[in-house]
Amino acid sequence: MRQACLNAVYELARADDRVVFIGSDLGVGTLAAFRKEFPERFVMEGVSEANVLGMAAGLAMEGHIVYVNTLAVFLTRRAFEQAAIDIALHNLNVRLIGNGGGLVYAPLGPTHMAIEDVALMRAVPNMAIVAPADAREMQRIMPLVHAQEGPVYIRLAKGNDPIVTSEDEPLAFGRPxxxxxxxxxxxxxxxxxxxxxxxxxxxxxxxxxxxxxxxxxxxxxxxxxxxxxxxxxxxxxxxxxxxxxxxxxxxxxxxxxxxxxxxxxxxxxxxxxxxxxxxxxxxxxxxxxxxxxxxxxxxxxxxxxxxxxxxx
Amino acid sequence: MAGNECAEQTPPLDSRSILLRKEILRVLEHSRRGHLGAAFSLVEILRVLYDDILHFKSTAPDWPARDRFILSKGHGCLALYVLLAEKGFFPREELERFCKPEGILGGHPDARKIPGVETSTGSLGHGLSAGLGMALHARMANAPHRVFVVLGDGECNEGSVWEAAMSAGKHRLSNLTAIVDYNKMQSYGSTAEVQNLEPFADKWRSFGFAVREVDGHDIAALREVLRAAPFDRDRPSAVICHTLKGKGIALTEGNPAWHHKSRISDDELRSLYDGIEDTPCVKPV
Missing domain, CATH: 3.40.50.920 (Rossmann fold)
Known part of the structure; x- marks a missing residue:
């Protein structure tokens, strides 16, 4: 699912030059093709989530659509105020892609398990939340996410989750x-x-x-x-x-x-x-x-x- | 340049600096509250920025080629509001509605409401990151405009300031200038006591900034330094402005009690007006 999401970001970047990607010390090789094709729109920052979200806000204020990716817990817990004040208060087009929603990082313990991320983001005015079931649904929802006005938190699952959704089900943002x-x-x-x-x-x-x-x-x-x-x-x-x-x-x-x-x-x-x-x-x-x-x-x-x- | 050395050698305030402070007092007269000390230490920094450095069109606040200015120490907003009104971003009468339900000017600047405010500040440690994003955009767009961020010294206790500084150094953003209002006084007391920042200039330098220090109340010196930015074509700039909190009135100078006040009484207001009248004044520089 994460791969489907990042692939979608790459495709969106190819179609829309407003797209900027910011990672916070992600795994080696992440979005290598994006980086090669659009080096000026690929930013890999250090382990500094507060700054990353603030930067994303500054870029979005200038008209960019900014996709930020790191672990869900660090986006939602660590940089909560930046998500709320820098991004949501100004209703900016920043998409927060949170790796490991829920119990995904079970082996890594409670510091890495995002068990309350939805509640945190749901309490923030203007913030939208998506949590797809599988890679197919992720792929289908990303164009809808891209078209949204305002911030979106994207809760990622583990990856290689079984495909359980169908292409045939109508999918609309905000609808069950x-x-x-x-x-x-x-x-x-x-x-x-x-x-x-x-x-x-x-x-x-x-x-x-x-x-x-x-x-x-x-x-x-x-x-x-x-x-x-x-x-x-x-x-x-x-x-x-x-x-x-x-x-x-x-x-x-x-x-x-x-x-x-x-x-x-x-x-x-x-x-x-x-x-x-x-x-x-x-x-x-x-x-x-x-x-x-x-x-x-x-x-x-x-x-x-x-x-x-x-x-x- | 260390300590309060340069603030002590400051030339007397000129009539424009006195006038801007009187305008801040006029706002307080209506609101009876505000961060006076933080605003008074900022007046000359903001005055020089808006008079001599920043490119803007007050009738078209979103003019794409404008320089971006962020008052990261949002609690110093009284000085900003007075200058924005003077430059025509909004009518002067708006100042009378500071913190009033129908007003656009709150105790911290809200970008959703105030023409000329790029991003809302108030919670400390946010402005430099936002400015960094704006500076990155300018570089991506090959646009010549610049980004200026004014920070407080107490604000520099925030870890996020140093995350942003480290990143600005990494990106070698020469179009970004951080200006610190180093009045050496935070809410509880002196910065030396609460959270010592020294060696402050060295810190910024070590994070990749080209650093200059200046007397933050000396108009000519501020002009010279800010006109010289960027100091290095390959590094962001930092200007450490040595200032005096509450500068301009003996009662408020270096007095932590005037960091923030609410329910300012008639007597206190009279003392402030009397104080500003007693302040030596010279012709504008």
Missing amino acids: VCCRSGADALILSTGITLRIALEAAELLAREGAEAGIAHCPTLKPLDRDALAHAMQPVPAVVSIEEHVLSGGLGSIAAEVIAETPWRRPKRFKRLGLPDAYPSRYGSQADLLKFYGLTPEHLAEAVLSLRDNTGSG
Whole structure:
């Protein structure tokens, strides 16, 4: 997915001479073709995220569309004020490409795991957030990101994630993608949790339960009416995200559910990371399992809500 | 040049410098609040920039060929506002609405509202990075305009200032000039006590800047130094301006109590006006 994103930046740079790329001490050879073709628009800075975001703001004020890439935690935690004040306050065309959203950097520990990046960026006025499910969706969403007015935070997954999205699904910035319908429940996913949702829906189908899926590759802005519309026919909603439960997809869903006048109340459950820094190493898959972000657990959560719907 | 040595040898303020300070007092008369000490130490630096150095069109603030100016120490904005009004970026009456709900001039400059302000500042340690981005753009576009950033000395406690300085040195941006208002006084007290910056000029030099030091209240000296920038065609420039916080009124000079004041009383205001009247004044340089 990261490669798809950076390839897209290169292609965008070929088509649009306003594009500038700034990295913060990235891996050797990153975007080598971009650097060779447009050396003046390729900037590799040191480990200095505050300065990198400020520079990006200065370039964007001059009319550039600036793509900044480094680890998600450093873009969102380390340089939060620069993201907010230099970039978002001025509604500048800076795109923050965050490597390792969620538990990707599990072996590297809590300093490198971006478990609250969505909440941080979501709280910043003018900041848009995208979290695609796979490389295909990343490739499809990048032209939409490029066309946005104002800053965008792009949450990257691990890379080599299975391709689970389809070219045929309509994709619009700020709109959920309803990729499966089902009368018993609606699963909300974002980022790589779409794969978990799809697998859970298959498990549920085997149990005779039909779960729909509304996937949110854009978390902000997010068309709340479209989300409410997707929730409308079902009695139960379960959200799943690779992020703390506060401030991300589950919070968005809770807000929509709480503020929509339903004829019958919804049963609702959020799956995500607890209010704690991860205390284990291992792989992203290990930690997803540890925190119950699995198809099996998601399917259980859906069945539990469905089975309790009548009594609620 | 070290310590307050040059500030002590400063020639008396001329009538224009006195007038600009009276205009700042007029703003305070309406708002009864503001960072007076920080503004008074800046007056001559900003005056020389706007009178003699910067290329701009106040009726077309976005004129592409303008020099970019960033007041990174945004709390010194009273001095900036007075000069922007004088140069015609907005009507003088706007000064009377400083910090008022209907005004465009807040306690720190907001680029979304104020013609002539390139980027919003107030949180310290942001302006040099933004200026660096603008200077990089000018070089990419092969544009001759330049970028000037005024920083405070307390601001130079921020690590991001030195990230930006290191990067400006790396990029050899001779179109970027950092100007430090080195009044040697920050909010709590002297910079020597709170966070010593010395050897300050050497620091900038070691980060890749060509450095000059100047008396920040001496108009002729400031003109000479700022006209000489860039000092090296292969390096960014840094001008360390030795100044006196609260310069111009005995009551406020070097007095940390006047770093920021709110609820300024009638008596205090009278003392300020009396003080400025007592300040020796010469003809404009």
